[in-house]
Amino acid sequence: MYRQFFGLKQAPFGKDFDALFDTGQLASFEQQFRWLLQSPGIGLLTGEPGLGKTAILRHITHTLNPHQYKVFYIAETDFKRLDFYRHLAGIFGIAPSYYRSGLWRDMKQYITEMVTQKNIQPILIIDEAQNLSIDFFRDFPSFLNFVFDSKDYLTVWLVGHPELGRLINRPQFAALASRIQARFELKPIVDKEAFHKLITHGFTQAGCAHHLLSDTGIEMLRIASQGNPRQIHRILITALRLATDKKINHLPDDILKEAVTLLKQG
DSSP states (O other): OOHHTOOSHHHHHHHHTOSOOOSHHHHHHHHHHHHHHHSSEEEEEEEOTTTTTHHHHHHHTTTTTTTEEEEEEEOOOSSSSHHHHHHHHHHOOOOSSSSSSHHHHHHHHHHHHHTTTTOOEEEEEEETTTSSSSHHHHHHHHHHOOOOTBBBEEEEEEEEEHHHHHHTTTTGGHHHHHHHHHHEOOOOOOOOOHHHHHHHHHHHTOOOOSSSSSSHHHHHHHHHHHHHHHHHHHHHHHHHHHHHHHOOSSSSSHHHHHHHHHHHHO
């Protein structure tokens, strides 16, 4: 209803929002991503929920040549180690063996053949990686050991909350930490000027032809959202719905304040 009322083609900052706004973070991360393609290893991407970690990876991987790279994405991570490897085997299209030794053998053979026979570089993205089991973090370096650890066949991105980075830095996971070749922490957009540009970009991409927020409204939104795109989306959608119900064709400060209050109340 609100999209029709405001003439929007999509929800501002929604999940279907594919025109990412770059404050420099996107370009910086993409550089590290492509470095890791040239020298396969483990990358670590962290950030608070809602900052767009998955969206950035989706944006970058969509630009890859499918004849040269194959991307595997997994976000179901809150399993025991064996269950996770079985799930991963299914994503690879491999019938999962009952034993972990068989799972490893089959998956490593699949990866090896992909690289050495098909000349395709596999990329594994493990989202919500902070939920992986402790056992997984301990033995994953062994899984990445190919040909007496003389070959790096698999590019892996571990993606998760900031606690993931702190977890991997523990002494017992030194073997895993030593294999990490790229680290990037995504930050919220809190700079006033950058935030203003972000909001303008978001509404423009959503199909809005005129300004809906005042400068004080944008500042209110910046403070309430703390520069988090997911929170921006939630506040704006609530405000747009409130304004639609009241037949107001913009988002005055009081509507925005009401939206923030409603969301705080849960």
